[in-house]
Amino acid sequence: MSGAPSLEQVFRDEWGRVLATLIGFLGDFELAEEATQEAFAIAAERWARDGTPEQPRAWLVTTARNRAIDRMRRDQTLAAKLPLLDMPEGTEEPMDETAIPDERLELLFTCCHPALGLEAQVALTLRTLGGLRTEEIARAFLVSDETMAKRLVRAKHKIQAAGIPFRVPPPHLLPDRLAAVLAVVYLIFNEGYGGRVDLASEAIQLGRALAELMPDEAESQGLLALMLLNDARREARFADGTIVLLRDQDRSLWDLAQIAEGRSVLDRALALGGRGPYVLQAALASLHSDDPPDWPQIAALYEELARVTGSPVVELNRAAAVAEAGDVEGALAIVDALDLGGYHYLHSTRAELLRRLDRPDEARAAYDRAVELVHSDAERSFLERRRGELG
């Protein structure tokens, strides 16, 4: 069995698909999760002894399904309430792997339903699609195991009790619901980007699944491209506990293969005619990776992104690009027109611009304001160093 994927790898790859199939089949989250867990436990024991079966997914689905049917038989009152009216016979014959529908997309849309709170959406997505254990999710979001377990139980109960459908939403609901799914995946990514690396790769996995399952949705491709491109620069983002600006990053630390992959996913998104927020952000991430970057084009894309999102934070980024393109006065005018007084990046951007315009007193005051507002130690030490350089 040399060259075969490890058990752990198979488990990580198959958990979401097997669970999605079971939920689709049973219509019951709790029962599906218990049965899937049992099937994986049996597999861990049996496969280690007898080797991995030829069709591991079919084996897992069949085993989990049989376990669930057994359980329903044991508890007739429960069985009476399940939607499974003509309960199929359990069988040891594994089904044909190609005949098992991929229902991960249904599962993803269910987990990210707006009737669930955002925190619950994130936790449930990581638990069901990502296969993370409750304790792992709790640690990632800095809450106790008990709090996270309650959050998951409440979410699963609400799905069942409130009748949240297990399906890909119909076309008239799809744009809003897809935006919610993409937002959850991107939130997981950004949690990881802020230092918790495992979550970033988890989000990329989810993004890959989404891009594969919705090949014609430009924004799904755009989100995957964006995550790949940003994540490729991860190693270069921090040095000695301080953030390193893009232009000062050691490019030899960039993952060039991943940048190339991100760009080819971006090309697909653009070929689909995508001009949505994720596609635009991915295009910006790609342009930022060029040496030297094409600042006028970056400024133009930020302008388009600001129109799409209506976000003043994007305007702030546009100002930085306008300055890089040579028009520092114009950049300062953009910044001063923004209503973002409580946002430390506004003040740090102003400070940088004022420093370039040789107005050190105003620059110093702006750095002071930014330091007052900043939360992260890495960013504070960066700002203090920049202020110190003003002399």
Next chain:
Amino acid sequence: MKYVMLIHQGTTPTPRSPEEWARLSADEQKQIYADYQAINQTPGVTPGQGLDTPETATTVRVENGKTLTTDGPFVAVKEALGGYFVFEADDLDAAIELAARVPAARYGGAVEVRPVQEW
């Protein structure tokens, strides 16, 4: 699935406060009546009754076997229940879509969708 749709009026103008109601144009008033009528005629909907003002409400609680009645609605906030209807639907998405058609939902109120507990 069966849902009870609880209509919280919030700041929605209603005929019960004639001054605020008069601020809506005749067309807007007509539209609101028409919308409620359309909802009541939607398949699966069992119309409830309109409720009298929150000031007329009495809240009943039982503590340690003793019945406690208090004057007013249960909620302490300004938003109070204004009415309800029952909707039999396939799933929550259908209920949310209908809830969004209730005029109160767009005039500053909200609709609370509650599944009927099944035994």
